[in-house]
Amino acid sequence: xxxxxxxxxxxxxxxxxxxxxxxxxxxxxxxxxxxxxxxxxxxxxxxxxxxxxxxxxxxxxxxxxxxxxxxxxxxxxxxxxxxxxxxxxxxxxxxxxxxxxxxxxxxxxxxxxxxxxxxxxxxxxxxxxxxxxxxxxxxxxxxxxxxxxxxxxxxxxxxxxxxxxxxxxxxxxxxxxxxxxxxxxxxxxxxxxxxxxxxxxxxxxxxxxxxxxxxxxxxxxxxxxxxxxxxxxxxxxxxxxxxxxxxxxxxxxxxxxxxxxxxxxxxxxxxxxxxxxxxxxxxxxxxxxxxxxxxxxxxxxxxxxxxxxxxxxxxxxxxxxxxxxxxxxxxxxxxxxxxxxxxxxxxxxxxxxxxxxxxxxxxxxxxxxxxxxxxxxxxxxxxxxxxxxxxxxxxxxxxxxxxxxxxxxxxxxxxxxxxxxxxxxxx
Numbered sequence: 003x004x005x006x007x008x009x010x011x012x013x014x015x016x017x018x019x020x021x022x023x024x025x026x027x028x029x030x031x032x033x034x035x036x037x038x039x040x041x042x043x044x045x046x047x048x049x050x051x052x053x054x055x056x057x058x059x060x061x062x063x064x065x066x067x068x069x070x071x072x073x074x075x076x077x078x079x080x081x082x083x084x085x086x087x088x089x090x091x092x093x094x095x096x097x098x099x100x101x102x103x104x105x106x107x108x109x110x111x112x113x114x115x116x117x118x119x120x121x122x123x124x125x126x127x128x129x130x131x132x133x134x135x136x137x138x139x140x141x142x143x144x145x146x147x148x149x150x151x152x153x154x155x156x157x158x159x160x161x162x163x164x165x166x167x168x169x170x171x172x173x174x175x176x177x178x179x180x181x182x183x184x185x186x187x188x189x190x191x192x193x194x195x196x197x198x199x200x201x202x203x204x205x206x207x208x209x210x211x212x213x214x215x216x217x218x219x220x221x222x223x224x225x226x227x228x229x230x231x232x233x234x235x236x237x238x239x240x241x242x243x244x245x246x247x248x249x250x251x252x253x254x255x256x257x258x259x260x261x262x263x264x265x266x267x268x269x270x271x272x273x274x275x276x277x278x279x280x281x282x283x284x285x286x287x288x289x290x291x292x293x294x295x296x297x298x299x300x301x302x303x304x305x306x307x308x309x310x311x312x313x314x315x316x317x318x319x320x321x322x323x324x325x326x327x328x329x330x331x332x333x334x335x336x337x338x339x340x341x342x343x344x345x346x347x348x349x350x351x352x353x354x355x356x357x358x359x360x361x362x363x364x365x366x367x368x369x370x371x372x373x374x375x376x377x378x379x380x381x382x383x384x385x386x387x388x389x390x391x392x393x394x395x396x397x398x399x400x401x402x403x404x405x406x407x408x409x410x411x412x413x414x415x416x417x418x419x420x421x422x423x424x425x426x427x428x429x
Contacts (some may be wrong), residue, residue, distance in 0.1 A: 046206035062135035074127030124236030134240035155268035156243035177274035184303035369423035379419035
């Protein structure tokens with residue numbers, strides 16, 4: 003029997019398509035007259051703009067002030083913004099609620115990475131940082147309940163130490179094979195349509211969506227030239243970590259749905275499996291999901307390994323025997339000490355104060371109940387004292403150890419990593 007011509011089929015196809023697009027009631031009658039329950043339509047969040055008020059604006063500014071940070075392209079510092087705080091916040095709130103807010107371009111700066119390369123940062127103006135914090139406070143409560151429990155980055159009551167403890171817990175349960183994954187230029191390569199689709203999946207407030215898109219497309223000023231930002235979310239922005247979690251929550255869901263255990267901190271994550279074959283399967287799944295997001299794994303930094311062989315996660319070296327500072331973390335500490343103790347400068351109280359801030363921060367991060375960094379701390383303390391003696395006597399000579407002893411440096415107020423780590427170990 004010959005098939006009917008295409009022009010005779012088109013009206014029927016059009017009718018079927020219209021019926022498919024038409025809204026369906028939640029309860030319909032079946033052919034036998036029985037009620038059939040249908041899945042309710044997803045409800046998005048509306049009217050977030052109406053929640054912006056004086057208290058939220060002030061709280062957002064206080065949060066930006068606590069985090070400090072440099073001035074943006076307009077060279078207005080936090081102190082300068084605070085000098086006329088009431089008027090600045092009132093004008094900013096009016097622009098945000100009316101949809102007339104347009105962020106200024108970011109100021110491009112570069113910071114050195116452990117591998118010798120430079121990481122690009124985009125520094126927003128103080129006014130824009132406050133606006134981003136307001137936006138973050140509006141959006142975060144919508145997405146926070148939807149995030150996976152094994153996502154630890156930039157979330158309330160969660161931190162890096164909890165993420166590492168979860169990794170060790172999974173190792174103890176027999177998941178000793180690891181996919182140590184690294185996304186190639188995550189923040190720089192994340193497509194804007196992917197970000198907007200992920201945000202719009204839960205939020206229907208058009209003003210909020212336009213604000214997110216304007217922040218993404220605000221551009222950067224580099225060497226006095228404005229460059230458009232057509233892809234990526236700038237590192238240094240207040241809202242960027244939240245957008246990263248929103249996008250990568252899709253990856254979390256796929257890993258969970260396929261039965262894999264993982265721990266993620268922003269774009270840094272590991273997948274833990276009981277066998278090498280499952281780790282390879284997890285890698286293929288991650289590559290597939292990232293391709294859907296317009297991303298890919300870094301071929302040079304992604305590997306399947308085991309706990310016995312060891313791997314790095316969140317600045318720590320995790321092995322079968324202990325958790326210690328990874329080599330790059332040690333070199334980063336030394337680089338900062340070198341910067342603070344140039345031989346051409348004088349050994350003054352200010353130098354000791356800046357060194358103590360670095361030492362205290364390093365000890366707070368690496369001296370935990372699950373890490374074993376005592377030997378590394380001892381070596382770094384000796385090396386730091388050597389740098390101070392070189393600074394004092396303008397040379398490096400063994401006899402200078404007797405001229406400026408440890409007790410003399412302690413009298414100057416110098417802290418040590420070893421001493422600061424002891425209370426953490428006892429607790």
